[in-house]
């Protein structure tokens with residue numbers, strides 16, 4: 001008795017057309033681009049500032065005091081404390097923006113970043 005005949009299929013560039021490879025790659029890139037948060041087109045320094053604000057972990061006066069790098073957590077505007085929420089929504093020293101602005105990287109978020117990027 002003879003066994004079933006076997007066909008060996010090798011998947012390489014000669015079996016897959018260049019067009020299919022290109023299309024698959026384009027899909028992969030667009031799929032993963034959508035998973036990334038907005039603002040990725042910003043310059044690195046702005047991108048870092050944006051993500052610090054999103055995560056509320058910037059080098060604010062409050063954080064520096066916590067790290068014992070400052071004697072107090074006072075904001076230049078006169079507020080006793082300078083947590084990230086203060087400079088995002090209350091501080092008179094710069095523009096304000098919301099968490100939604102930060103998520104969508106709106107013009108308000110970018111104006112906020114431009115003002116604060118060298119300060120926090």
Ligand SMILES: [Zn+2]
Pocket residue numbers: 075076077078079082086087090091092093
């Ligand atoms: Zn302030």
